[in-house]
Amino acid sequence: MSSRVRIKDVAAEADVSVTTVSHVLNQTPHTRVNEETRRRVLDVAARLNYRPNRVARSLRTQSSGMIGLLTEEFATTPHAGRIILGAQEAASRNNLTLAIINSALQADAVERRDDVAALLDRQVDGIIYATVFHDVVSPPAELRTVPSVLIGARDRTRRVSSVTPDERQGARDAVRSLVALGHRRIGFVANTTDVPATRGRRLGYLDALEEAGIEADPDLVAEGEAEAGGGFEAATALLDRPGERPTAIFCYNDRMAMGVYRAIGDHGLRIPDDISVIGFDDQEPIASGLYPGLTTVSLPHYEMGAWAVDSLVSQRDGDRAAGTHRLPCPLVHRGSVAPVGVSPA
Amino acid sequence: MSSRVRIKDVAAEADVSVTTVSHVLNQTPHTRVNEETRRRVLDVAARLNYRPNRVARSLRTQSSGMIGLLTEEFATTPHAGRIILGAQEAASRNNLTLAIINSALQADAVERRDDVAALLDRQVDGIIYATVFHDVVSPPAELRTVPSVLIGARDRTRRVSSVTPDERQGARDAVRSLVALGHRRIGFVANTTDVPATRGRRLGYLDALEEAGIEADPDLVAEGEAEAGGGFEAATALLDRPGERPTAIFCYNDRMAMGVYRAIGDHGLRIPDDISVIGFDDQEPIASGLYPGLTTVSLPHYEMGAWAVDSLVSQRDGDRAAGTHRLPCPLVHRGSVAPVGVSPA
Numbered sequence: 001m002s003s004r005v006r007i008k009d010v011a012a013e014a015d016v017s018v019t020t021v022s023h024v025l026n027q028t029p030h031t032r033v034n035e036e037t038r039r040r041v042l043d044v045a046a047r048l049n050y051r052p053n054r055v056a057r058s059l060r061t062q063s064s065g066m067i068g069l070l071t072e073e074f075a076t077t078p079h080a081g082r083i084i085l086g087a088q089e090a091a092s093r094n095n096l097t098l099a100i101i102n103s104a105l106q107a108d109a110v111e112r113r114d115d116v117a118a119l120l121d122r123q124v125d126g127i128i129y130a131t132v133f134h135d136v137v138s139p140p141a142e143l144r145t146v147p148s149v150l151i152g153a154r155d156r157t158r159r160v161s162s163v164t165p166d167e168r169q170g171a172r173d174a175v176r177s178l179v180a181l182g183h184r185r186i187g188f189v190a191n192t193t194d195v196p197a198t199r200g201r202r203l204g205y206l207d208a209l210e211e212a213g214i215e216a217d218p219d220l221v222a223e224g225e226a227e228a229g230g231g232f233e234a235a236t237a238l239l240d241r242p243g244e245r246p247t248a249i250f251c252y253n254d255r256m257a258m259g260v261y262r263a264i265g266d267h268g269l270r271i272p273d274d275i276s277v278i279g280f281d282d283q284e285p286i287a288s289g290l291y292p293g294l295t296t297v298s299l300p301h302y303e304m305g306a307w308a309v310d311s312l313v314s315q316r317d318g319d320r321a322a323g324t325h326r327l328p329c330p331l332v333h334r335g336s337v338a339p340v341g342v343s344p345a
Numbered sequence: 346m347s348s349r350v351r352i353k354d355v356a357a358e359a360d361v362s363v364t365t366v367s368h369v370l371n372q373t374p375h376t377r378v379n380e381e382t383r384r385r386v387l388d389v390a391a392r393l394n395y396r397p398n399r400v401a402r403s404l405r406t407q408s409s410g411m412i413g414l415l416t417e418e419f420a421t422t423p424h425a426g427r428i429i430l431g432a433q434e435a436a437s438r439n440n441l442t443l444a445i446i447n448s449a450l451q452a453d454a455v456e457r458r459d460d461v462a463a464l465l466d467r468q469v470d471g472i473i474y475a476t477v478f479h480d481v482v483s484p485p486a487e488l489r490t491v492p493s494v495l496i497g498a499r500d501r502t503r504r505v506s507s508v509t510p511d512e513r514q515g516a517r518d519a520v521r522s523l524v525a526l527g528h529r530r531i532g533f534v535a536n537t538t539d540v541p542a543t544r545g546r547r548l549g550y551l552d553a554l555e556e557a558g559i560e561a562d563p564d565l566v567a568e569g570e571a572e573a574g575g576g577f578e579a580a581t582a583l584l585d586r587p588g589e590r591p592t593a594i595f596c597y598n599d600r601m602a603m604g605v606y607r608a609i610g611d612h613g614l615r616i617p618d619d620i621s622v623i624g625f626d627d628q629e630p631i632a633s634g635l636y637p638g639l640t641t642v643s644l645p646h647y648e649m650g651a652w653a654v655d656s657l658v659s660q661r662d663g664d665r666a667a668g669t670h671r672l673p674c675p676l677v678h679r680g681s682v683a684p685v686g687v688s689p690a
Contacts, residue, residue, distance in 0.1 A: 051466055066444070066467070081426050088445065097463060099411070099444040100433065118442060121396055122411070228634035258634045265610070285631060289573035289603045 005050045014044040021045070067091060067126045067312055068119035069100045070112075072133075083130055083151060086305025094313050096125065113140040120145065126312035128305075129160075135196045147315030149308040153196075154324050161311055163304045163325045167197050170297040170329025171204025171250070174278045177295075177331060178248045179212045182340035183276065186214075187246035189234040189256050191226035198252070201280060205250055220246055224256065231256030235263035247275060247340045254279035254286045257294055272338035282332050293334030300327040350395045359389040366390070411442045412471045412657055413464035415457075417478075428475055428496060431650025439658050441470065458485040465490065471657035473650075474505075480541045492660030494653040498541075499669050506656055508649045508670045512542050515642040515674025516549025516595070519623045522640075522676060523593045524557045527685035528621065531559075532591035534579040534601050536571035543597070546625060550595055565591055569601065576601030580608035592620060592685045599624035599631045602639055617683035627677050638679030645672040 007025075011018045016037060023031040024041040033041075044050075069087055071080055084100065091098045099122065101115050116139075119127055126147035129139050134153045139160060150162035178186050188205050191198055209216050222237045224230025231251060239245055251257040257279035264275055271277055271292055279287065279296035287294045304327055356363045361382060368376040369386040378386075389395075414432055416425055429445065436443045444467065446460050461484075464472055471492035474484050479498045484505060495507035523531050533550050536543055554561050567582045569575025576596060584590055596602040602624035609620055616622055616637055624632065624641035632639045649672055 051462055064467075084429075084445070092446075097444055097446065097467065099442055100429070101442065117396055122409075122442065228630065228636070232636070255630045255634055258630070259636075262636055283630070285573065285600045285603070285628070286634070289600055289631070291573070291577070291604075291607055 064123040068124040082301035083305040086302035090306040090309035128308040166326040167200025168204040171201040175208035183248040187220045187249040191252040228259035231259030235260040254283040276337040409468040413469040427646035428650040431647035435651040435654035473653045511671040512545025513549040516546040520553035528593040532565045532594040536597040573604035576604030580605040599628040621682040
């Protein structure tokens with residue numbers, strides 16, 4: 001289909017055999033080409049803008065220089081772009097090209113196998129399988145015929161390496177930072193969906209309370225849908241309950257925090273003077289678009305993408321140990337947190 | 346690298362030649378294989394889970410079944426994911442695989458050429474070149490050696506087809522919808538960056554005023570950075586100016602609208618009762634997360650991705666006419682617009 005210059009064009013122009021051109025351009029070991037010929041071939045190749053046929057090379061080396069990224073329902077995961085960027089930049093550093101296939105959400109096992117097979121057909125050097133809503137998955141067995149890594153979930157059989165965000169540590173650090181500023185009545189605006197993030201963030205909240213000797217108070221927890229509307233309703237419920245109101249609210253995610261801001265405003269309270277708020281996800285444009293800017297916990301999507309590619313490269317180079325890795329979720333400080341009972345200037 | 350079953354394994358197991366297996370599996374025309382042999386080959390291939398080598402096929406057919414998407418600074422364009430999804434789903438419908446390469450923003454011409462060359466090396470069947478901040482680009486000449494399409498910008502030489510959003514029509518329709526509800530003092534919170542969207546949205550705003558016989562009033566236009574903070578400052582300036590205040594504000598984008606909401610709230614005004622607001626971009630989670638939900642203009646990113654792939658397929662099939670296409674930007678109605686001077690129940 002393309003009108004590209006072929007190796008035989010270079011050979012004809014340089015007046016040598018195709019084999020000689022191949023030896024020169026591939027720097028094939030243990031072959032002898034005299035220096036003058038070598039120079040001439042390189043000059044001609046440069047002048048004709050010849051590029052070796054990567055496909056022919058793939059066939060010869062059984063390596064395509066390409067890795068496949070299989071993502072689950074790209075559009076609904078706000079940070080999928082960061083995973084792709086991390087993977088793409090790491091691939092580029094390793095002279096690899098990233099091919100992306102987007103599996104439909106809840107694609108059945110057969111479709112998943114087909115997607116993996118489509119990548120294997122292209123002789124990819126490795127496959128990254130990214131998912132978002134599961135703790136543990138059973139990836140197609142074909143995945144293990146090449147180096148492979150899971151992002152976002154562990155392999156049920158523990159034979160494929162995986163990398164996931166440490167949701168629990170992220171939530172623990174967020175709530176710890178509130179405790180360190182004197183907060184003890186710390187509310188939690190939780191979501192209701194049964195996904196790993198729900199459980200991890202709730203456990204982290206409880207960890208931080210426990211280590212501070214603060215008894216968990218069910219009256220300080222309210223649930224809602226993981227959107228702005230759900231956050232508004234949950235925070236309204238928290239603030240309308242009888243008894244002392246919370247001095248800080250930790251939110252399941254930034255979208256809920258967006259609704260929590262509105263509920264706090266509707267109650268005539270100010271952030272962070274009257275109530276501190278922390279989100280989770282560091283989802284732009286919410287986190288810096290809210291006023292004041294939202295202190296939140298960042299997910300290591302870019303880092304997971306890059307980690308996955310580096311792991312494929314290690315596996316290709318002989319490292320066969322499968323493991324489960326959690327990457328930390330760092331706290332990002334903006335303007336929504338203040339010491340308890342202290343109004344900033 | 347992979348431990349895959351090869352065609353010779355199938356041939357050995359079925360006790361036929363490799364050529365026979367190839368003819369059966371490729372349904373090669375004008376070849377004769379008796380029905381019993383054909384069945385046996387298919388059975389063995391299925392039993393061994395044999396998959397034909399796509400790489401070898403690429404070499405033979407000069408077609409890889411793969412198309413390349415070259416994107417500019419993926420991470421900073423909130424909707425790049427929608428372009429990818431549109432392209433990926435259209436590719437899938439056409440039995441093509443999408444490979445994505447992310448060029449650094451402002452990558453120089455040499456790097457761009459290298460990225461195109463990397464895709465050509467893999468014998469891609471076509472290349473989509475997506476950009477965001479330019480009206481017109483000069484893509485590398487190598488792009489034209491295969492079917493190619495630009496997303497988001499036109500080709501300076503008009504030799505490569507392009508697809509862009511109709512920013513002007515989107516803005517015109519938004520402001521028209523305000524005029525239709527009786528608004529005549531329609532403010533514009535504009536951005537300051539010199540990108541195609543800035544010019545198109547401003548022209549659309551002016552178009553709608555002009556066709557309604559409303560004189561453009563510079564006192565109703567305020568500029569700011571295209572973020573929530575810039576929108577807050579611009580709207581504050583608009584609302585603090587002496588004279589009658591606007592009854593509606595059209596915003597350059599949803600992020601600015603987020604700040605406009607806050608400025609309106611700070612002035613003790615309600616949306617949409619006192620002021621209607623329309624954004625642009627339909628950027629989630631802002632658009633549905635704001636209260637009330639933001640009426641805004643949607644960008645056809647998914648559609649542009651799909652259009653680009655369909656265009657590559659047409660080009661591959663012989664259509665060589667390059668053209669410039671604009672896809673419409675539809676108005677998305679939520680809760681931030683009301684007739685002028687009427688408070689909804």
